[in-house]
Amino acid sequence: MTDNGRELDLVIYGATGFVGRLLADYLARHSPDGIRIGLAGRSQTKLEATRSVLGARAADWPIVIADADDAVALAELASRTKVVATTVGPYAKYGTEIVAACVAAGTDYVDLTGEVLFVRESIDAHHEKARANGVRIVHSCGYDSIPSDLGVHVLHQKVQADGAGELTDTTLVASLSGGVSGGTIDSLRTQIDVSRKDAALRRLAASPYSLSPDRTKEPDLGRQSDVVVMDSADIAPETRGWKAPFVMASYNTRVVRRSNALRGWAYGRKFKYREVMSVGDSRLSRLFAGGVAAVLGGLVLGLSVPPTRYVLDRILPSPGEGPSEKTQSNGYFAMDIYTTTTTGARYASRVKAQGDPGYRATAVLLGESALSLVLDRDRLPDEAGVLTPATALGDVLVDRLSKAGVEISARKL
Template structure:
């Protein structure tokens, strides 16, 4: 790639909790010679972050703010790639998407916000496609394990000549804390759908991120929150599974990947996500408890009296768990599929580290490095994309190199 800009990667929001973790990951793992900068509202705070990073003494700092469009335009024109951790993205993200789309600058974020993704697509997909920019949302635990899990399944099934994907279910298991940013995004979503009927309709549409909703197959109900018997997913799974908090975002990202690839996963590709609660005789009770808890959280955020209480006990934006908690966390995502020929496969993506913090910093950091350094071997695509369609197998290789297990086996 011809280097015509001052920087390869800029971390926007570097003074926030996940922003600092991402900057630290890049400081430790970016190849020598990678030109990295830090951006945010406060030069003084950025300098303090830089002082705590190994080998980053000469990294430039750029002052930019979500309420200053000119500063975001300058930021986008200074670098090949912007990675942003500044959310909720529906509040603070769209003008940076605009700046990158217009400048032909690649962009990666941690958004798990369907309404923000839809706005980004509607307003800037064509702009980014014309400029050559890759706008890549959901480059963390939302939604890389889901998107890449289905991607590697598709590649293996196609190589084996076993048709296309049909019924496909991700079973998540994890240990880690919930992000304050995720909670803040949930607050924003709840407030928006309460006051905007159209937004509520978009949020509930299973193909809400599709480039062409009318062209999507009619596969009946595809609920985001349900109790599913393990044996209904795969014959070797026992017990009951619970709803998965991130399913409403991840499923739509994966379906967008399918549509952007001209439905290569299959026209009968049905996709859902659930969470494991173990296989003991108590799993139905545990699964029901998880479902009730998730429903109670959303309901609690919807009503002022309970919201007041929740706002005082839930994690705050910018806060995060201790280093020990981040280090001892982990996640496993097993993606089970039955193909149109009746063959069964399972893909596994597993990594050490709190999924919402430590592992997410790796996923976002490697996404940024792939966009910046591997441009010439990435899929030939531009616009508002997904991790699978923008980076694809190169990201699989990078994450394996970073210690992730990413495998596919026939069952």
């Protein structure tokens, strides 16, 4: 038994899904000896098949059967382990019961959600009880939103160490290559369905501070749009070409703002954050950026209207599908974040990794997040509740990811 009387250190919930299998494979190869890991899901046969290809280190990993709507089974699962890492989405459909079970059992939790309304519901329902129980519920521990959240975290630390003031206008420029995530598309479908039925939820999802602890205390920084086409001249002299809207900006920006608020606005009360995506630096970059904006708007509109949604549902990737081994290996992401401080100094940070962002790289990000909670609890920030990667895991996760081959750095320009 572990030192807190738990049979297991970590349970991978959703281990038979595409990302769940990648996570299990990563942990089978990279977790230290002695870590007690279990594989959980609803099918004994599929879980056994997953375990059979993970190699000798995973041969004795226990199997735990639990369906996403079986509160009793999920409560038993949570009571057996220190940490749950779940890849079962969309989380608005399949995540509420497992979060509740972890909070009640005093079990730490990490996931991959990119769903604003699910996280808002999690905050409202569980933050105070999780704080009282000393539980860390850490949403968004994959490509959404660790690069954004830790990138701003190390940027702030560098500025603070230099005594250069606080962050003001801050822009992330994403460069990436990889496959399209069926899980991300399904999360978008779910959020559209939920918000379409309720005007109040639509307004909440659209608020730049929708995940903040108290939206009435947030600064009024004017309009903060998520669909931004920007000239590099408005970002930093080091960048070139026009930048397109980044598909996950509407989620990542809210996570970063929640980190700022949870820290008492340590980044600054004038901290204004946006995310865009590189489409090259040719003379056509402005045209490409506008095209990306049109496609993203068309996708949301198309999924909101039954006739076009019927067609899109048959074209877009389905949940559980993923890219080829070659695409996963050849993929990469690089997130460069530029800021100007209240003293007029300019800084930048970078988070970069090899591997398809939504799959292979995400398995590393989620795996190291879970291991941080298992192995490094005494070194983590003294925080509990429904947290962000930066506020829950902070420098511990930066160190772990750096050792796992993820570049995380900050510098003065």
